[in-house]
Amino acid sequence: MKPSDLLTRFPSVLMAWRNLGRNRVRTALATLGIVIGVVAIASLGIAGAAIQQQATTDLGSLTNEVTVTSGQDSDVDGVTDDQVARIERLLTDARVVPQKTNTTTIESREGEAFVTVTGLTEASALYNASAGEAPDRLQSGALLSAGTARELGLELGDPVEYEGRLYRIRGLIEAEGGFGGGGNELVIPPSGLADQQHYDSVTIVAADGEAATAIVDRLEAEFNDGEEEELSVTSFASAQENIDSFLNTLNLALLGIGSISLVVASVAILNVMLMSTIERRGEIGVLRAVGIRRGEILRMILTEAAFIGVIGGAVGALVSLGVGLVLFDAVAGDALLVVRWSSARYLVFGFAFAVVASVLSGLYPAWKAATDRPVEALRG
Amino acid sequence: MSVIVLESVTKRYESGAETVVALENVDFHADRGEMVSIIGPSGSGKSTMLNVIGLLDTPTGGTVRIDDRVVSDFSEAELTEERRSGIGFVFQDFHLLPMLTAVENVELPSMWDTSVDRRDRAVDLLHRVGLGDRLTHTPDELSGGQRQRVAIARALINEPDIVLADEPTGNLDRDTGATILDELTRFTTDEDVAVVSVTHDEQLVEYADRVVELIDGVVQE
Ligand SMILES: Nc1ncnc2c1ncn2[C@@H]1O[C@H](COP(=O)(O)OP(=O)(O)OP(=O)(O)O)[C@@H](O)[C@H]1O
Numbered sequence: 307m308k309p310s311d312l313l314t315r316f317p318s319v320l321m322a323w324r325n326l327g328r329n330r331v332r333t334a335l336a337t338l339g340i341v342i343g344v345v346a347i348a349s350l351g352i353a354g355a356a357i358q359q360q361a362t363t364d365l366g367s368l369t370n371e372v373t374v375t376s377g378q379d380s381d382v383d384g385v386t387d388d389q390v391a392r393i394e395r396l397l398t399d400a401r402v403v404p405q406k407t408n409t410t411t412i413e414s415r416e417g418e419a420f421v422t423v424t425g426l427t428e429a430s431a432l433y434n435a436s437a438g439e440a441p442d443r444l445q446s447g448a449l450l451s452a453g454t455a456r457e458l459g460l461e462l463g464d465p466v467e468y469e470g471r472l473y474r475i476r477g478l479i480e481a482e483g484g485f486g487g488g489g490n491e492l493v494i495p496p497s498g499l500a501d502q503q504h505y506d507s508v509t510i511v512a513a514d515g516e517a518a519t520a521i522v523d524r525l526e527a528e529f530n531d532g533e534e535e536e537l538s539v540t541s542f543a544s545a546q547e548n549i550d551s552f553l554n555t556l557n558l559a560l561l562g563i564g565s566i567s568l569v570v571a572s573v574a575i576l577n578v579m580l581m582s583t584i585e586r587r588g589e590i591g592v593l594r595a596v597g598i599r600r601g602e603i604l605r606m607i608l609t610e611a612a613f614i615g616v617i618g619g620a621v622g623a624l625v626s627l628g629v630g631l632v633l634f635d636a637v638a639g640d641a642l643l644v645v646r647w648s649s650a651r652y653l654v655f656g657f658a659f660a661v662v663a664s665v666l667s668g669l670y671p672a673w674k675a676a677t678d679r680p681v682e683a684l685r686g
Numbered sequence: 687m688s689v690i691v692l693e694s695v696t697k698r699y700e701s702g703a704e705t706v707v708a709l710e711n712v713d714f715h716a717d718r719g720e721m722v723s724i725i726g727p728s729g730s731g732k733s734t735m736l737n738v739i740g741l742l743d744t745p746t747g748g749t750v751r752i753d754d755r756v757v758s759d760f761s762e763a764e765l766t767e768e769r770r771s772g773i774g775f776v777f778q779d780f781h782l783l784p785m786l787t788a789v790e791n792v793e794l795p796s797m798w799d800t801s802v803d804r805r806d807r808a809v810d811l812l813h814r815v816g817l818g819d820r821l822t823h824t825p826d827e828l829s830g831g832q833r834q835r836v837a838i839a840r841a842l843i844n845e846p847d848i849v850l851a852d853e854p855t856g857n858l859d860r861d862t863g864a865t866i867l868d869e870l871t872r873f874t875t876d877e878d879v880a881v882v883s884v885t886h887d888e889q890l891v892e893y894a895d896r897v898v899e900l901i902d903g904v905v906q907e
């Protein structure tokens with residue numbers, strides 16, 4: 307079957323295509339309007355997604371962590387073994403990492419550095435090693451911040467001293483993203499801080515931000531009734547929620563701006579379609595006179611509008627994809643992140659919006675042309 | 687039997703205080719195989735009458751019958767259907783679609799009718815009007831006379847009962863007009879259709895089987 311045969315099966319498509327071809331400049335300009343609208347809506351949407359993606363990465367693992375410290379009404383200064391045991395019994399589905407902290411100065415031939423000393427066992431729950439390892443159970447040796455090690459000229463296997471004991475460096479840890487932490491830190495087995503009776507804090511690693519929030523509620527219920535605060539429980543999950551809702555608002559605002567340009571483009575199509583149906587009034591009168599139905603006229607003109615929408619939408623989506631690749635490359639350093647649904651969906655939305663807006667703008671001119679009385683249209 | 691019958695048809699145009707009577711008590715009929723000419727001075731109501739016959743306009747009074755059915759009962763969709771299947775139109779200024787080829791223009795009335803393929807008949811009709819070698823030409827590549835012959839082929843594509851032509855030779859020189867009238871006359875018998883043409887050109891009268899004269903909307907006996 308030849309393409310022309312296929313088109314005679316869809317006369318509205320054939321006629322619409324030929325009609326658009328009659329005034330190429332006008333068709334091109336109307337299509338360009340849609341392209342710009344789609345690029346605006348899709349690029350701004352993708353920009354929002356890129357910002358959101360970046361903000362989430364920056365907050366990093368902090369959002370699924372809950373930190374427990376001694377409350378203001380507690381009798382002891384710190385979290386007791388007993389309390390840790392209660393927490394562990396309560397939270398069977400999360401990793402509970404009690405830790406003791408202190409500060410010290412470590413020295414090497416190249417200088418000295420002030421560090422936070424953290425005593426804990428489950429190093430792998432809280433740290434990622436950029437060299438060496440962050441073991442599941444830290445029984446001997448130490449982990450040192452990579453930056454500090456560089457500063458002091460220390461390498462894996464070198465010893466560091468704390469309170470008269472020597473620890474071999476087993477892993478270099480990276481600064482965690484987000485707030486605090488990371489800086490200069492020395493991580494050793496809890497035995498090294500055995501002279502501190504209580505834990506300074508307990509970090510609980512939950513599956514995600516939502517689980518962290520639930521854990522906060524359960525701990526509050528268990529330990530703090532009413533005004534009495536036995537343990538202070540904090541998490542970054544609520545901060546994350548605030549940031550998320552801010553970013554969502556930002557996203558909506560960006561999309562709103564994009565939609566306005568698409569509305570403007572639709573008005574341009576409305577104008578173009580109206581002009582072209584008024585110019586073709588006599589011609590449409592002839593069609594009606596020789597027995598073409600109202601619905602068929604309507605379909606023909608809507609198809610013209612849909613063509614502009616589909617072509618403009620497709621070109622716009624392609625351009626936006628390019629914009630997205632550049633944006634993600636600049637913001638997240640990985641251009642291909644743009645194909646993830648959270649940002650790629652704006653390409654689909656932009657395209658769908660373009661087609662819908664175009665067809666809607668075609669409705670009035672199409673209806674007007676289809677219901678025009680042929681006698682009057684023929685008289686001109 | 688008559689294809690179309692008008693019984694005391696009246697058409698009035700009201701514009702503000704003024705009333706124009708374009709047709710008054712017009713009785714008319716057209717039969718298959720005959721060529722009827724409507725003549726009369728400008729403004730006498732010829733086009734109005736043709737529009738009523740062609741179901742493009744509705745009269746203010748009287749009855750229009752097609753095959754014994756009263757047209758005033760028809761819905762807009764039924765009128766369109768009747769025009770599509772039973773009536774062919776030829777206009778003074780051709781009214782071909784510029785973006786379609788000759789053969790596509792001929793197929794136009796049946797284009798949306800995907801159940802039938804009229805391509806063969808369209809080609810045949812164009813051969814019969816002497817345009818067998820112009821099938822894929824667009825209207826701007828054809829002369830006035832050729833365009834009008836395409837229009838005649840278009841009017842006949844759906845095997846109508848009646849062909850209506852409003853001043854079909856009005857935009858053509860005398861000789862070309864004569865060949866167009868020859869075509870129309872030939873199709874009257876070949877296709878067994880009624881042809882009703884309007885003209886104020888005396889020439890057309892020679893070809894007519896019957897002449898109806900209108901003056902101020904009234905048929906002259
Ligand atoms: N839409 C309309 N509104 C008001 N008056 C109209 C309308 N159409 C036609 N008329 C009037 O009806 C009368 C008949 O018009 P019509 O077009 O039928 O004349 P005609 O015989 O075809 O003239 P011509 O030979 O110049 O084409 C004229 O007086 C015209 O002014």
Ligand SMILES: [Mg+2]
Pocket residue numbers: 732733734852
């Ligand atoms: Mg006239």
